[in-house]
Amino acid sequence: MVKIRLVMGVIWLFVFQGCSATSEPKQLGNIEQYFYDEHFEFIHDLPAxxxxxxxxxxxxxxxxxxxxxxxxxxxxxxxxxxxxxxxxxxxxxxxxxxxxxxxxxxxxxxxxxxxxxxxxxxxxxxxxxxxxxxxxxxxxxxxxxxxxxxxxxxxxxxxxxxxxxxxxxxxxxxxxxxxxxxxxxxxxxxxxxxxxxxxxxxxxxxxxxAAESLVIGEYDRAYGLLKLGIAQKPDYVPALNTLAVLYRYKGLDQQAEILYKLALDVSANNMNALYNYAILLGSQGRLEEWAEIHKVLELDRIGNPYYYYDMAQQAYFDREYQDALLWYKRAVDKADYRHEFYFGLSRAYWATGDERRAKKNMQKALSLTRDENSKIRYQAKLHAMKSH
CATH class of the missing domain: 3.10.620 (C8orf32 fold)
Structure with a gap:
């Protein structure tokens, strides 16, 4: 259940260029045909x-x-x-x-x-x-x-x-x-x-x-920004992929599929587009097509730390704390910079009675987070642990 939900659920994967990746050069003709302005409100204050x-x-x-x-x-x-x-x-x-x-x-x-x-x-x-x-x-x-x-x-x-x-x-x-x-x-x-x-x-x-706007639900703004980006470089696969994700959020599955195929035509091994396309196929019950893509994705999935984190979360809420510790540790092995992984470890250790490791990992989570709300939350948890 957990594996299927992870691959076919509501979480979409797409690239956010904190700074980042390039696509293979390929000329795309008439990129305008992939835009659907009638489904979005025009936003005036976009940066030229x-x-x-x-x-x-x-x-x-x-x-x-x-x-x-x-x-x-x-x-x-x-x-x-x-x-x-x-x-x-x-x-x-x-x-x-x-x-x-x-x-x-x-x-x-x-x-x-x-x-x-x-x-x-x-x-x-x-x-x-x-x-x-x-x-x-x-x-x-x-x-x-x-x-x-x-x-x-x-x-x-x-x-x-x-x-x-x-x-x-x-x-x-x-x-x-x-x-x-x-x-x-x-x-x-x-x-x-x-x-x-x-x-x-x-x-x-x-x-x-556009990704920042999409995350907070500003779909019209995200759409306008993606159009501007694709105008700069029509074969830029991360933007094509993000636009397809946006179409799915707007219920435009047919248009999203066209874009996923376009992105994969430009860069056949782009795992982000492939993963998202697999989610779309799974949601439509097209399991034979999904299975073919899933074979490729299985090899790539083991590099995703959130796969292990989601497994850890599921185990924790099922009160299987030893299993949760195992999965949280694997997530940390893949990405030792994520504060929420250490927070998860802390909770699981606390649940097993290992207060020393619980405090140690809560301190680590606190040292890594840059989010003020998380910082306040971790400080309160750590204070409660020390007062226990």
């Missing part, structure tokens, strides 16, 4: 592509003045790309990394903070202002899993290189590129890097903000 990297005049003036001051006061000649790498450095306080809402370059500059995608856009915008070239890179890191409401979200990663811009009257002794990464622990050299163009990065942005 040309505004994603836009900086207001005050910001541009501040940046250029800071650049002139810093380079003039330096005893050694500082190249523009070297200055920018130092200026934008999130790790040392230039701008704060916050893994939550995706912002435009202008919004990120104003807030002095943003997630990975937001900071990449801001860096590119500043680079353009001071004459620095950029190269965007998709980093093929292992996926980082998250869960919000009825959605599994997979965070990939993107960073960028800064290069001095060559001009006719300037000769550089060295054109050494500087890699800028806002999650340095994931910018390991052993990971493969794929150079991506600006259109792909803009499509990533729109998929991010």
């Amino acid at each position: 592509a040309e505004n994603l990297l836009f900086l207001p005049d005050t910001a541009r003036k501040e940046i250029k003045n800071q650049f002139r001051r810093d380079t003039a006061l330096s005893s050694n000649r500082i190249l523009a790309h070297e200055w920018l790498a130092s200026y934008i450095d999130a790790e040392n306080g230039g701008f704060e990394y916050r893994d939550n809402t995706t912002r435009t370059a202008g919004e990120t500059y104003s807030d002095r903070a943003g997630n990975c995608m937001s900071l990449v856009l801001l860096t590119a915008a500043i680079a353009d202002e001071i004459g620095v070239d950029v190269e965007f890179q998709d980093i093929e890191v292992p996926p980082v899993w998250d869960k919000q409401g009825n959605f599994y979200l997979i965070n990939g990663h993107v960073n960028l290189k800064l290069l001095p811009r060559t001009t006719t009257d300037t000769v550089f002794v060295s054109r050494r590129a500087i890699q800028v990464d806002f999650l340095p622990e994931r910018a390991v050299r052993a990971y493969s890097k794929i150079k991506v163009d600006k259109q792909t990065v803009l499509a990533m942005y729109y998929n991010n903000v």
